[in-house]
Amino acid sequence: MQATYKEPDELGYYGEFGGAYIPEMLYRNVEELRSNYLDIINSASFQEECRFLLKDYAGRETPLYYAARLSQKYHTNIYLKREDLCHTGAHKVNNTIGQILVAERLGKKRIIAETGAGQHGVATATVCALKGLQCIVYMGEKDIERQAPNVARMRMLGATVIPATSGSRTLKDATNEAIRDWINHPENTFYIIGSVVGPHPYPDMVARFQSVISKEIRTQLKEKTGSELPKAVIACVGGGSNAAGTFYHFLDEPSVDIIAVEAAGCGVTSGMSAATTQLGKPGILHGSKSFVMQTKDGQVVEPHSISAGLDYPGIGPLHANLFVTGRGKFLSATDKEALSAAFELARLEGIIPALESAHALAALEQVKFDKDDNIVICLSGRGDKDMETYMRELNKK
Amino acid sequence: MSRLSEVFKSGKKILNIYCTAGFPRLDSTLPVMRALQESGADIIELGMPYSDPLADGETIQKSSAVALANGMNMQVLFEQLKNMRQSPSLGGVGEAIPVVLMGYMNPVLQYGFENFCADAANVGVDGLILPDLPQHEFEKTYRAILEKYNLDLIFLVTPETSEERVKKLDSLSSGFLYAVSSSSTTGGEKDFNEVKEYLQRLQSYQLKNPVLVGFGIKDKKTFNDACKYANGAIIGSAYVKIIQQAPSPEVLTKCFIQSILN
Structure with missing residues (x-):
């Protein structure tokens, strides 16, 4: 039996699963997050603001x-x-509150996210509005047709919804497009992933927020x-x-x-x-x-x-x-x-x-x-x- | 000495052309490679299509989707490449030109990493570019297998890669080092002055490998610009775009390569 099922090892592995299989173009951003996320989320200022937002806002x-x-x-x-x-x-907002506070502390001004049904997109657009940060949500073209009310909510909250037209035009492809966006905007962009997926440290970070x-x-x-x-x-x-x-x-x-x-x-x-x-x-x-x-x-x-x-x-x-x-x-x-x-x-x-x-x-x-x-x-x-x-x-x- | 080391020994500026296996038609793979070799390309980078190519822009994504729809997979690819090293008159690319396979980890893992290396080496492939293979996984698990089959592994560096990490990735690479010209997916456009500064920085590091510049190289001018500060350059999306509509990619390949080299 392993010591804990909750947390991955240093390289982001839960047993044989996890890690960071990313192209070099993402390395700096992911490494920046990896080397800072625990210090940030354990800091008193983060804990205090997160607690406040979870209680009075969420x-x-x-x-x-x-x-x-x-x-x-x-x-x-x-x-x-x-x-x-x-x-x-x-529950999606538990995670987006956590990640927007991390993004803010890393000095990022532009937020991207992927969404399937639109729940994570709405939760991301919400916290971006709250913090006055630019928000771009990638959503499969097919899902945009299927989930019109959530598309409208994101737009009302000020987000730009970009259709993912590659592949099967659903969540998987929206995620690909968000990752490609991140590759193309390495300077100022933070990627708020909506689930316990993605390269280390995302699975651990999102699990902690949830x-x-x-x-x-x-x-x-x-x-x-x-x-x-x-x-x-x-x-x-x-x-x-x-x-x-x-x-x-x-x-x-x-x-x-x-x-x-x-x-x-x-x-x-x-x-x-x-x-x-x-x-x-x-x-x-x-x-x-x-x-x-x-x-x-x-x-x-x-x-x-x-x-x-x-x-x-x-x-x-x-x-x-x-x-x-x-x-x-x-x-x-x-x-x-x-x-x-x-x-x-x-x-x-x-x-x-x-x-x-x-x-x-x-x-x-x-x-x-x-x-x-x-x-x-x-x-x-x-x-x-x-x-x-x-x-x-x-x-x- | 590996074919890659051999090709750089001459000191000439190297033109590496990317094409997607099984594109535009399933059976185009070898004819396109032969046309590249005959037209004067120095290295062929053959893309193995994947459903979710994260580092690629629209052009190469589309070519991958077409190739997959055409029925391309690893078995078909190695079957097509079986006689790759025959002389051009017999339909191969000959013994001299280096061939590098580029692709993503998942299809390689499903094929079996060692099986894949064995089959690649067996048909005469010289090296691999696997953009989502992490450095520590390479060191821990995969380096020994690649060495066993004498395959070069080419790492990517970008303008965002720190000096320390560039040197590390250079020390782990063999064949050449792939300098991504800017932080972007393939097929993007960037300002060359920034690229120049970055390539000069790489030159100052005294790397053990030759450096080829990729991403954003599309014509004679961008190729020559890149060659001023590196050992050569890689053209991908621009070439894939040229052959995507072509009934016979061979003719267009000659025109394209000549427009760059002459």
């Missing part, structure tokens, strides 16, 4: 809600970590149940930032089951899936070694999920390590199962979850818990952005 702490009717249905005790109540509607989720869970659970430790923590995984945050402070507590739920799309073997640990192989994508969905020739393939936030052919290296070591249990939920879990939560608890979070809820159908167990599920975002999909489903009924 609305933390978020509630840990005992979902009584859901618990009754599954004969166990289910707590929902309400990241959906964060400003901008999802770890506030599990930090709060421990305190809140102690108040509610007398114990800081639940039986299991459950979160959905695309790149894996809400999962990294939800798992973080439980990773080195062997009594806590870590359950990650990937998007199976139309079914793991359907050819239309995003279940990376089941369909992928170790490889390199966006600067780090992890599980990657790819052809036998090593060309990255396009995944499918009903949820744009899980529609990514890779997974953060922290999660790849949880998978191969067996520390994490990896499940998957299909588009259909996620939709049904979303409707169930809406009807039982009066909460409309994001489609991403609905995948985590779908795990309840797959794992049997005891009636005395305390289970924490991360409700990573709210469903407003998914209403069009939900309406289509309602009209079918």
